[in-house]
Amino acid sequence: MNTLSYRDAAASDLPFIVGLIESDPIAAKRDPARSSDAEDQNEAFEAIRRDPNHRLLVVELDGEAVGSFQLSFIPGISRQGAWRGQIESVRIDPGHQGKGLGSAMMQWAIEECRKRGCGLVQLTSDTSREDAHRFYERLGFKPTHTGFKLKLR
Secondary structure, eight states: OOOEEEEEGGGGGGHHHHHHHHHHHHHHHHOOOOOOOHHHHHHHHHHHOTTTTTTEEEEEETEEEEEEEEEEEOOOOOHHHEEEEEEEEEEEEETTSSSSHHHHHHHHHHHHHHOOOTEEEEEETTTHHHHHHHHHHHTTOOSSOOOOOOOOO
């Protein structure tokens, strides 16, 4: 594999990141595009950018954007006051999937959590993504909890 690099997303990366989401059939079905999305996504981007405990990352392969994910650091009282690293919205351009990029991205994210002193790394995955579940388990993640969501809009 060639060289991967990681950088915080810029506002100009939003079309690429949104395109990754829209190229995912599960995400597109779950969250169909709406006319207000761009405004809401820009507001969310600015909130992430301003908060040192959240990072929206773009992954580049030899200078070409090929993936994205969000990495958040969450303080907590449980687990002896341990911080948690939360990985969300992991996406790889469909033309670059199956080449080991996901493993490299996850290892990088785990190391960033280690550097921040996190006691654990967690993520969620749609229940229908059986291949993703096997992938995360190969990386050492365990399905120890059941997640619940309440959609508000």
